[in-house]
Amino acid sequence: MHKALYREYRPLKYEDVVGQEHIVKTLKHQQEENTLSHAYLFCGTRGTGKTTTAKILSRAVNCISDTDDKPCNECTMCKSILDGSNLDVVEIDAASNNSVDDIRELRETVKYTPNESKYKIYIIDEVHMLSAGAYNALLKTLEEPPEYVIFILATTEPNKIPATILSRCQRFDFKRVSDEDLINRMKYICDKENIRYEDDALKIIARNAKGSVRDSLSILDKCSSFSDEKLSARLVLDLLGSTDPRQVLEFCISVIDSDVSKSMKMIEAYYSWGKDLKLLVEDLIELLRNIMMLKISSNDESLIDYSDEDSKKIKDMASEIDTDELIRILSNLSELIDKLKYSTNQRMTVEIYIMKLASPSTDNSQEALKKRIENLEKLVEDGKIQVLSNQNIAGSIYSYHSQAVLDDNSQNINKFTQDTSTKVYKEIIDDEDINDIxxxxxxxxxxxxxxxxxxxRAFLAEKYDIKYKNKILYVILSDDFSFAVNRLREKDSVDYIQATMRKIFGLNLELRFILKEEMPDMDFGPDKEDNDDENISESEKLLKDIAGDKLIIQ
Incomplete structure (x- = not known):
């Protein structure tokens, strides 16, 4: 009968334990110096080697070989522990033996000396499953056991263990095994088992194992038994129901670029393949996390594990996306993961949240509003959008590509400028001039x-007010247009607008561009103008202004 790979290749010596060098070194040193503790607590996620290390320790302390490298796994003591015939090494599953009576029975056996071994070892797996009464029954024995007894407690959830138990144990935390260590271990086993493989296939297995050696070998076992063909990345993805990293990358780009249509099509395709949508969301979160790591670590590529071509795309995304936008997307995806736990229609839930991410107009958060403004500014910069005031288009029909209308506008403006060109430029103005402007x-x-x-033109179309003081004309913009103020304050922009105002109004004025929040510092006095929008937020006012204009998009 076939024996599972994780059982066949379970480590038998300290040196075989993968990715836990800090624990192995400490235990070996304690053994050499004869400073072993009476109780150990091994913590860590599944498949990281807790029970395996406990069994190695049980053999090492009882090994009767003369060699320094213990356990030898060849002496009678080691062999009896390996085949389970040694009565001095007791392994207890706390998930099924968690009552007070089970622990009381254990306490009775502790009194008896070992049959033939030096130490009596009690390995209690999943110790967090013990009942409150069982913990109380274990306390006294755990605190002052006989000198020939060693307790090894193993758990994946140390937070559920009472502090009174924790304080009586020497704790070791098993870390998740790195993808590199998992890949090296799988390569060693594949070579031993004559399994042909592609490096990309092992990378995908390691990524899905999430730091668990047992999970990685279970997946490898499953994939290798599917076919005698070479283990390929496509085969692994199909068997796991996982997403192709390139598909996730394309999906992420469509979300960041606010391409709702493409995002929905990719979800539809993914759903039709019969794959778990939760995995898609988890992979998307992992990719965005990598982007965030690149962004805050100056594009350190060692933090991500992708092909050169995909790594370049990820680096480009990290340099282009705004940190606030990245946080907005990750926050919404984290919320989506929680929703999927209880959702009866995962497809619809995912579509709603992805539409919310890819379409900031459906999101009322400040980050989404900022994204919408950036998208609008990009369209204006590219010349793909015109903002036409309601006053100018009343009773008229405008066409973006109509040269005739452009010519009409040019003639009207030229006529007006001809009327004003004969004026002497005024450098001091009054309220009548302000009203005229x-x-x-x-x-x-x-x-x-x-x-x-x-x-x-788009920035000035959204002005909040105009004020005049000390021969300076102040153009005031809403507080949400700080990005516009910086552009308007550039020397080329100021020179052009001043020249145009001389041409249009016959006024030679110094211009300043400020935000509404800066008005008190300018001491303009109280604002006596009625403001119908006084009781609405700045974000709502901005959206109202945008909606009130006509957007003509190519």
């Missing part, structure tokens, strides 16, 4: 349109 602000925007200054 406000009422004819659209003429300035139309001239900027003709000059193809679309980004600047």
């Amino acid at each position: 406000k009422s004819n602000w659209d003429k300035l925007l139309e001239q900027m349109k003709v000059d193809k200054k679309m980004p600047l």
Whole structure:
């Protein structure tokens, strides 16, 4: 009968234990110095070697070989422990023997000296499953056991063990085994078993094992028994129902790029393959975590395990995506994972959350609002969007590609500028001039349109107010447009707008661009203008302004 690989290749010596060098070194040193503890607590996730190390320790302390390398696994004592015939090494499963009576029975056997071994070893697996009464029954014996008794407790959940038990044990934490160590172990076994493999296949197995040696060997066993063919990445992905890393990468790009249609199509395709959508979300979270690690570690590629081509894409994504946007996506995905635990329709739940991520307009958070503004700014920068004031388009029909309309606008503006070109430029203005600027602000925007200054035009179309003080004209923008203020304050932008205002209004004024929050510092006095939007938030006001304009997209 076939013996599972994780059983066939279970470590028999300390040197065979994978990825737990810190624990192996400590136990060997204690054994050599004869400073063994009376009680050990081995903690760690499944498949990291807790029970295996406990069994090695039980043989090592009872080995009667003259060699320094113990256990030898050749002497009569080691062999009897290996075949389970030694009555002095007792292994107890606390999951099924967790009552007070079971522990009382254990306490009775502790009184008797070993039959033939030096130490009597009690290995209690899944010790966190013991009842409260069982813990109390174990306390006294655990604190002051006979000198020939050693307790080894193993658990995956040390947080469930009472502090009174923890304080009586010497604790060792087994860490997750690295993918590199798992791959090396699988390569060794594949060579021994004549299993042909691709390196990418072993990488996928190691990634899915998540630090567990037993899980990695179980997956390897399953995949190798499927076919006599070479173990390929595609075969492993099909058997595990996992996602191809490149598919996850494409899916992640579609979410970040707000491509809702592509995201939905990929979910549909993934669902039709019969794969677990929760795995897709987990893989997406893992990829985004790698992107975050690259972003905060100056693109240190040692933190990720992808092909050169995919690593380049991930690095590009890390450099382009904003940290706040990354946090927004990860927060929503973490929430999605929790929802999937109780969802009766996983497909719909995933689609709703992915649509929320890929379409910031459905998300009212500050991070989503910032993403929407960035998308709008990008469209304006690329010249793919025009923002036309309601006043200018009242009673008119505009076409983005209509040269006739552009010519009409140019003639109107030229006529206006001809009327103002004969004026002497004013350097000091009054309230009447301010009102004239406000009422004819659209003429300035139309001239900027003709000059193809679309980004600047879009920013100035969203002005909050205009103030004048000490020969300086202040153009005030909403607080949500801090990114626009920085662009407007650039020298080229200021020079162009000043020149255009001279042309349109006949005014030679120094310009300043500030945010609404900076107004008190300028001491303009109380704002006496009525503001219908006074009682709504800045975010709602921004969305209202955007909705009130006409967006013409190529």
